Amino acid sequence: MPTSAPLTARAVARRELTAAIVASARRQLAEIGPAQLSVRAVARDLGMASSAVYRYFPSRDELLTELLVILYGELGDLVDAADAACEPTDLTGRWRALGSALRAWAVAAPHEYAFLYGSPVPGYAAPEATITPSARVTGVLIGLALDLDAPGPRTSTFDDFRALAGDLSDEAALRAITAWGGLLGAISLELFGHLTNAVTDYDAHFALVLDRLDPTS
Amino acid sequence: MPTSAPLTARAVARRELTAAIVASARRQLAEIGPAQLSVRAVARDLGMASSAVYRYFPSRDELLTELLVILYGELGDLVDAADAACEPTDLTGRWRALGSALRAWAVAAPHEYAFLYGSPVPGYAAPEATITPSARVTGVLIGLALDLDAPGPRTSTFDDFRALAGDLSDEAALRAITAWGGLLGAISLELFGHLTNAVTDYDAHFALVLDRLDPTS
DNA sequence: CGAAGTCAAGAGCAGTGCTCTTGTTTTGTT
DNA sequence: AACAAAACAAGAGCACTGCTCTTGACTTCG
Numbered sequence: 001m002p003t004s005a006p007l008t009a010r011a012v013a014r015r016e017l018t019a020a021i022v023a024s025a026r027r028q029l030a031e032i033g034p035a036q037l038s039v040r041a042v043a044r045d046l047g048m049a050s051s052a053v054y055r056y057f058p059s060r061d062e063l064l065t066e067l068l069v070i071l072y073g074e075l076g077d078l079v080d081a082a083d084a085a086c087e088p089t090d091l092t093g094r095w096r097a098l099g100s101a102l103r104a105w106a107v108a109a110p111h112e113y114a115f116l117y118g119s120p121v122p123g124y125a126a127p128e129a130t131i132t133p134s135a136r137v138t139g140v141l142i143g144l145a146l147d148l149d150a151p152g153p154r155t156s157t158f159d160d161f162r163a164l165a166g167d168l169s170d171e172a173a174l175r176a177i178t179a180w181g182g183l184l185g186a187i188s189l190e191l192f193g194h195l196t197n198a199v200t201d202y203d204a205h206f207a208l209v210l211d212r213l214d215p216t217s
Numbered sequence: 218m219p220t221s222a223p224l225t226a227r228a229v230a231r232r233e234l235t236a237a238i239v240a241s242a243r244r245q246l247a248e249i250g251p252a253q254l255s256v257r258a259v260a261r262d263l264g265m266a267s268s269a270v271y272r273y274f275p276s277r278d279e280l281l282t283e284l285l286v287i288l289y290g291e292l293g294d295l296v297d298a299a300d301a302a303c304e305p306t307d308l309t310g311r312w313r314a315l316g317s318a319l320r321a322w323a324v325a326a327p328h329e330y331a332f333l334y335g336s337p338v339p340g341y342a343a344p345e346a347t348i349t350p351s352a353r354v355t356g357v358l359i360g361l362a363l364d365l366d367a368p369g370p371r372t373s374t375f376d377d378f379r380a381l382a383g384d385l386s387d388e389a390a391l392r393a394i395t396a397w398g399g400l401l402g403a404i405s406l407e408l409f410g411h412l413t414n415a416v417t418d419y420d421a422h423f424a425l426v427l428d429r430l431d432p433t434s
Numbered sequence: 435c436g437a438a439g440t441c442a443a444g445a446g447c448a449g450t451g452c453t454c455t456t457g458t459t460t461t462g463t464t
Numbered sequence: 465a466a467c468a469a470a471a472c473a474a475g476a477g478c479a480c481t482g483c484t485c486t487t488g489a490c491t492t493c494g
Contacts, residue, residue, distance in 0.1 A: 010440070010491060035252060039482065049443045051484080060482065119335025120409055131413065177406070177415070177422075178399065178429045185402025186395070192337055196348060198394070205394075212395045227460060227471070256451065266474045268453080277451065 018056050020046055022070070025063055033111040034064060069133045071112055076136030078105055083140045091216040094144055099183050099210045106187045113191060117184050138180065142168070145176035148216060172215075179215035186213070235273050237263055239287070242280055250328040251281060286350045288329055293353030295322055300357045308433040311361055316400050316427045323404045330408060334401050355397065359385070362393035365433060389432075396432035403430070 007015075024045045028037045039060050043050040057063040082101035086094040106113035116134075149172045168176070186209045189195050190202055199205045224232075241262045245254045256277050260267040274280040299318035303311045323330035333351075366389045385393070403426045406412050407419055416422045 008492070014440090038480085040480080050482085051444075052442050054483070055441065114336035117405075117409070117411070119331035119405075134411070174422075174425050174429065177412070178403070178426045181402035181406045181426065182395065182399035182430070183402065184405065185398035185400065188334075188336075188401065188405065189394070189398045192334070194334070194351070195394070205391075208391050209395045209398065212391065213399070225461070231471090255449085257449080267451085268475075269473050271452070272472065 014056070017046075021053060021056055021063070022066060025067055026070075029067055029115065030109060030111055034067075034115040037064070039063070065130060068116065068130050071116055072130070072133035072136055075102075075105060075116070076133070076139070079137055079140045083143065088147070091144065091147060092214055095179070095214050095216060096210055098140060098144065099206075099213070102183060103187050103190075103206055106191060110191050113187065118188065118192075141176050141180055145172045145215070148172045148175065175215035179213045182213040183210070186210075231273070234263075238270060238273055238280070239283060242284055243287075246284055246332065247326060247328055251284075251332040254281070256280070282347060285333065285347050288333055289347070289350035289353055292319075292322060292333070293350070293356070296354055296357045300360070305364070308361065308364060309431055312396070312431050312433060313427060315357060315361065316423075316430070319400060320404050320407075320423055323408060327408050330404065335405065335409075358393050358397055362389045362432070365389045365392065392432035396430045399430040400427070403427075 021042055024042045025037060027045075028041060037060070039053050039057075040050040042063075043053050046053075057066070079098055079101050082097040083094050086097050088094075106117075145168055149167075149169050186206060190199075190206070195202070195205075238259055241259045242254060244262075245258060254277070256270050256274075257267040259280075260270050274283070296315055296318050299314040300311050303314050305311075323334075362385055366384075366386050403423060407416075407423070412419070412422075
């Protein structure tokens with residue numbers, strides 16, 4: 001037996017079809033949003049019966065959860081990369097990079113942003129399984145907050161963040177959460193149309209807001 | 218003719234039924250959220266045919282818009298009252314009052330909050346008609362920002378705020394919008410479950426965040 | 435080879451927003 | 465008072481949704 005993982009033809013087909021379903025669902029999510037995402041439309045897109053999809057995802061909610069985990073992961077990578085590209089000691093620069101990366105992503109993918117950080121999807125309660133992936137993003141922020149307390153090199157990887165979060169001083173935690181909320185609020189105001197007739201140059205406005213929210217100052 | 222407004226029996230019945238529809242819709246909105254609000258359920262609640270509802274509201278979206286306007290109005294009153302109860306020169310106190318009133322309302326009516334300030338309802342684009350009512354709330358903030366620029370008594374009523382907003386200095390406008398976004402972000406983080414395992418005493422936490430967001434400092 | 439497990443498809447249920455038609459009632463005008 | 469016009473409630477129906485159950489075909493494994 002050469003294959004350490006004895007994948008039968010059926011198992012291979014299953015993995016591919018599962019991926020195809022997710023891919024089609026992602027397309028729908030990006031185009032029409034999570035609420036309009038339809039299992040039947042996914043089935044139509046893939047040329048299969050709607051009932052067949054339920055063999056791969058037990059419910060629409062499970063499919064949404066899968067997307068949620070994937071998106072949190074990708075966004076986490078993105079934000080992490082933006083943070084890692086900065087000089088570690090330049091806390092303000094790292095904050096700007098984090099905020100700018102998040103907003104750029106949100107503007108490019110508004111439905112995905114609304115899915116992750118907007119009001120919960122109708123009838124869909126994010127299960128426990130989504131908390132860990134979401135921490136992937138906030139972990140970068142926690143890293144920043146940790147350096148706020150004790151500047152200097154850390155060897156911690158992502159997995160440690162959740163534990164290290166307990167070591168945060170109240171002051172640093174407050175700064176981080178306030179800045180985080182301000183960031184999401186600013187993006188939401190823009191994307192959800194609450195700045196219409198109030199702001200013209202959104203890029204310039206956001207840059208100013210971002211600096212005012214800087215948790216390191 | 219004693220009646221300055223010659224309301225026919227039919228017109229009276231129409232007004233009452235319209236109000237009953239709105240009341241039933243508000244109940245549904247509060248309990249299950251805007252996305253789950255169903256015209257048929259409203260009709261069932263009132264013991265009428267679903268098709269009859271469409272004689273009073275041409276579409277579900279129009280019904281939602283009506284609710285939006287009503288809610289913006291009520292919230293505007295609430296925030297306005299909170300602001301008016303403060304010493305006009307105590308800008309920080311007014312900011313605290315505004316933020317506390319908004320959060321208290323949001324916590325008590327999370328679905329309504331998500332409807333007004335969360336991600337837009339699926340397939341529902343807030344029409345122009347909702348911009349003016351929403352300004353009812355932000356007007357209080359603008360009033361605060363105006364006093365930030367030039368402390369002293371103003372005789373302006375609500376209607377002036379939109380015009381006066383143009384007189385705001387860039388600095389004051391930036392402070393106001395940043396604080397406003399931070400406020401909504403903080404409430405959204407709490408209500409949408411993004412602070413799970415991060416905050417225990419939400420009241421105390423919010424008070425700290427509110428002070429950090431203070432646009433007058 | 436045969437039993438067990440997996441799969442796709444179809445039909446069907448209950449729900450949705452919305453439209454159209456039918457028949458009734460109220461209104462405003464001869 | 466009689467009549468036309470408008471407003472109304474109700475029902476049937478369309479297209480859509482998530483989801484279930486059954487049926488029949490296929491793959492995998494003992």
